[in-house]
Amino acid sequence: MKYAYLGPAGTFTEAALLQMPGADTAERVPAASVLSALAMVEDDDADVAVVPIENSVEGGVTATLDAVSVGHNLHITAETLVPITFVLASAAPMPLDRVRSIATHSHGWAQVRKWAEASVPRVEFVPASSTAAAAHGLTRDPAIADAAVCAPLVAEQLGLHVIAREIEDVPGAVTRFVMAAKPGPVPAMTGADKTTVMIPLPEDHPGGLMEILEHFATNGVNICRIESRPTGFGMGDYFFSMDLEGHIAEARIADALAGIHRISPKIRFLGSYPRADGKPQYVGPEVSETAFSAAQRWIESLRR
Numbered sequence: 001m002k003y004a005y006l007g008p009a010g011t012f013t014e015a016a017l018l019q020m021p022g023a024d025t026a027e028r029v030p031a032a033s034v035l036s037a038l039a040m041v042e043d044d045d046a047d048v049a050v051v052p053i054e055n056s057v058e059g060g061v062t063a064t065l066d067a068v069s070v071g072h073n074l075h076i077t078a079e080t081l082v083p084i085t086f087v088l089a090s091a092a093p094m095p096l097d098r099v100r101s102i103a104t105h106s107h108g109w110a111q112v113r114k115w116a117e118a119s120v121p122r123v124e125f126v127p128a129s130s131t132a133a134a135a136h137g138l139t140r141d142p143a144i145a146d147a148a149v150c151a152p153l154v155a156e157q158l159g160l161h162v163i164a165r166e167i168e169d170v171p172g173a174v175t176r177f178v179m180a181a182k183p184g185p186v187p188a189m190t191g192a193d194k195t196t197v198m199i200p201l202p203e204d205h206p207g208g209l210m211e212i213l214e215h216f217a218t219n220g221v222n223i224c225r226i227e228s229r230p231t232g233f234g235m236g237d238y239f240f241s242m243d244l245e246g247h248i249a250e251a252r253i254a255d256a257l258a259g260i261h262r263i264s265p266k267i268r269f270l271g272s273y274p275r276a277d278g279k280p281q282y283v284g285p286e287v288s289e290t291a292f293s294a295a296q297r298w299i300e301s302l303r304r
């Protein structure tokens, strides 16, 4: 199996890949961006892509959310969480007050911004395609930046000089990564699952969002992430990207999604998969499988 990931070697995404099912035997293929990792799967150059989707400090990784929701026809089959800690590293030893420019990924920069303002005021931020790409850049071309914000491991692997450690603004930050594959068999239900969906906001439909949410409420479905994103097709054209607690094999999830399909027929199912924290979903007695099949049997008896 070939696993494409946001590279080069030493990204947090590679650390996430190593935690994913089947990673021990997989061939790792670095990609230059989230979009090219996903495109490799669509073009059959890789079996799955491992990409960041959400950070506990900076929020959704919009490139991933938009690509899986609108651009690509891929399903999420697994997720994992990686604790994030950053170092500031340079190619040659350098005191902090001599650093004038810092290269890193925009999500990495967003997580050390307060530290940078306090410790290296007026420093120039040089965007890089990943934290590891920023670190590799220092070893290739000293003109790119004086230092890089990256993972401690990649600094060590490249023999960089560590100027400062644990520079993240929020200790304990976590990034969530997902594995995306071409639509195929849905991973089996575990009882601690998530379902990701993309729901276009119905046009000219007052109360549309409330009606969508009512389907989740009446079916006892907890929403654990909701984000509104522009579709890119026109001003005011939005979709909701949501993670739900539960699996498509459950009647309460299927019933909620079927109800929403009637209001927003372009709803897209983006996968049901085991949740990384293993937290079992709460299922109230009125939305249990038993309650749904009893209700179904009752209706059938009336029709007979």
Ligand SMILES: O=C(O)C(=O)C[C@]1(C(=O)O)C=C[C@@H](O)C=C1
Pocket (backbone or CB within 6 Å): 006, 010, 011, 012, 013, 014, 052, 055, 061, 084, 105, 107, 108, 129, 130, 131, 132, 175
């Ligand atoms: O640049 C990397 O190392 C990545 O894996 C990307 C990424 C992200 O997109 O959020 C992953 C984790 C950190 O939050 C910072 C950057």
